[in-house]
Each structure stands twice: as structure tokens, then as C-alpha cells.
Amino acid sequence: MHCKDQISHKDYQRTADWLLSQTQHRPKVAIICGSGLGMLADTLQCQDSFKYSDIPGFPQSTVQGHAGKLVFGELEGKICVCMQGRFHMYEGHSLCKVTFPVRVFKLLGVETLIVTNAAGAIAESYHCGDVMIIRDHINFPGLAGLNPLIGPNDDKFGPRFPPMSGVYDKDLQKLAFDICKSMGVSQFVQEGVYCMVGGPNFESVAEAKLLYKLGVDAVGMSTAPEVLVASHCGMRVFGLSLITNKVVKSYEGSEPTNHEDVLAVSKMRSEMLQKLISGIIIRMDINNNKA
Numbered sequence: 001m002h003c004k005d006q007i008s009h010k011d012y013q014r015t016a017d018w019l020l021s022q023t024q025h026r027p028k029v030a031i032i033c034g035s036g037l038g039m040l041a042d043t044l045q046c047q048d049s050f051k052y053s054d055i056p057g058f059p060q061s062t063v064q065g066h067a068g069k070l071v072f073g074e075l076e077g078k079i080c081v082c083m084q085g086r087f088h089m090y091e092g093h094s095l096c097k098v099t100f101p102v103r104v105f106k107l108l109g110v111e112t113l114i115v116t117n118a119a120g121a122i123a124e125s126y127h128c129g130d131v132m133i134i135r136d137h138i139n140f141p142g143l144a145g146l147n148p149l150i151g152p153n154d155d156k157f158g159p160r161f162p163p164m165s166g167v168y169d170k171d172l173q174k175l176a177f178d179i180c181k182s183m184g185v186s187q188f189v190q191e192g193v194y195c196m197v198g199g200p201n202f203e204s205v206a207e208a209k210l211l212y213k214l215g216v217d218a219v220g221m222s223t224a225p226e227v228l229v230a231s232h233c234g235m236r237v238f239g240l241s242l243i244t245n246k247v248v249k250s251y252e253g254s255e256p257t258n259h260e261d262v263l264a265v266s267k268m269r270s271e272m273l274q275k276l277i278s279g280i281i282i283r284m285d286i287n288n289n290k291a
């Protein structure tokens with residue numbers, strides 16, 4: 001079920017070739033926008049934008065706060081492609097579909113993947129509106145055998161047994177910290193472990209307590225499969241979680257989490273995230289090519 005629709009190299013190539021025929025942009029950086037964070041794409045200049053429904057082979061977004069558009073453009077001369085809306089396992093997509101765009105990006109020539117997500121705080125010291133630089137992840141569905149790399153390995157993308165230690169690029173983490181310092185927002189910045197759960201329900205109190213004991217700092221319903229597939233095919237990866245809610249860890253008197261609050265907090269911090277990600281891309285070491 002994780003990869004019920006086995007996708008062949010030709011399928012990824014067909015989508016990549018179509019995109020290359022529709023835009024002059026040749027991105028080196030791809031950004032996947034989390035819930036309510038799609039406005040990051042608005043910072044791109046000279047945009048070419050494609051609805052997912054118009055892109056051959058692309059899955060469709062079904063979640064509120066995920067616009068369903070692929071936007072190509074420039075940031076101070078650096079060429080980027082931005083997913084305004086990602087695909088989640090809980091929408092019913094197989095993990096091959098969830099991660100389909102990442103392999104298409106690889107074939108477009110992308111070398112660095114930036115992932116963002118909305119996540120709930122498990123760590124006691126985190127507050128709503130904090131930004132967590134992802135140091136590592138726990139891929140719960142992956143540990144249980146729901147993994148996009150299950151099935152015949154495509155050696156053209158990467159090895160059968162890819163390592164997952166050190167996947168989140170340390171230099172980019174340091175750069176992000178430095179930029180936060182220069183923006184004067186260090187007080188909102190955390191560094192920690194993201195845990196992917198399957199969703200779509202938010203956690204029970206007992207599950208939240210379990211995640212706390214496991215050393216999870218923030219929990220969400222995405223990101224790990226995309227990071228896995230990007231790392232498998234040799235991309236550099238950087239990830240940010242926007243803390244949109246405190247996960248309920250007590251049976252006494254806490255408000256339950258809801259998606260509307262998640263979107264409201266994303267909106268509140270969108271400008272800061274836009275500036276941070278633009279700053280990273282502008283100062284990152286990348287080469288650009290035009291078609």
C-alpha cells in the first residue's frame with residue numbers, strides 16, 4: 001500500500017521533461033511549504049507557476065492551506081522551485097506519490113531541498129510561534145514499514161540501503177542560526193527532533209506522553225518521507241518546523257488541537273519564515289544555470 005502504484009524512472013522523467021519544456025528556469029534549490037506556509041513562494045521573482053492538476057503525473061493536494069501549485073522563480077538571482085502544498089500519507093496518497101515531486105526535482109537538477117512544516121510542540125520549553133531547526137527525525141511510519149523506498153531499488157537514484165544519520169546539513173543549520181541572530185529573532189528559534197506520525201488525527205494524551213519519553217521535540221504528519229527520498233538521491237537537506245500548537249500532554253483542562261489554529265499561527269509567522277528562508281538561499285553556495 002505504501003507504494004501500490006510503483007512509479008518507473010520514465011514516469012519521473014516524463015514529468016521533469018514536461019516542466020523543462022514549460023519554463024526557462026533551472027532550479028538548484030527546491031522548497032516544500034508546510035501547512036499555511038505557501039506564501040514563501042510569493043518572494044520569488046520572474047515566476048512561472050503551474051497548477052498541480054496541469055502537470056502530467058503530479059498528485060493533487062486536498063488539504064486546506066495547501067494551494068496546489070508549483071512555482072519556479074528567482075531569489076536574488078538564485079533559481080528556486082517552490083511547492084505551494086505538499087502531499088500527505090493521510091490524504092490516501094501512497095508514499096511514492098507523496099515523494100514523487102522530490103525525484104522530479106532531482107531530474108530537474110535540484111541539489112538542495114528545504115522542507116518546512118507545521119508541527120505541535122512536545123518539548124516543554126517550546127512555545128507557539130517558535131521555529132525549530134530540524135536536527136534529526138523519527139520516522140514512525142518508516143519504522144513500521146511504511147517507507148517510500150520499499151520495492152525494487154532504482155539504482156539511478158541511490159543505493160539500496162541509504163544511511164539516515166547526518167541527513168540534515170550541519171552547515172545550513174549553522175547558517176540558519178546566524179541569520180536568525182542577525183534578524184534579531186533568536187529568542188523564537190529552537191533546534192530539535194521532529195517526529196512524523198501518520199495522522200490525520202492529532203495525538204491522544206498517552207501518545208503525546210510516549211513521544212515526550214522518546215525524546216521528540218515536535219510532532220507532525222509529513223516531511224520524513226520527502227527527506228528520506230531526497231537524501232537517498234544525494235540532495236542536501238535542510239528542514240524547519242513552525243510550532244503551531246502545544247500538544248496536549250495532560251488530562252486536565254487543555255484545549256484540543258485543531259487545524260484552524262495551526263493555520264492561524266502559520267500566518268502569524270509567515271513573514272519571519274519567508275525572510276529566514278530567503279536569507280538562507282541568498283547566502284547559500286549554489287551555482288545557477290539558465291536553460
Ligand SMILES: O=P(O)(O)O[C@@H]1C[C@H](O)[C@@H](CO)O1
Nearest residue numbers: 034035117118221222259262
Ligand atoms: O504539511 P504539514 O506537515 O505542515 O501539515 C501539518 C500536519 C497536518 O497536515 C496539518 C495539521 O494541522 O498540519
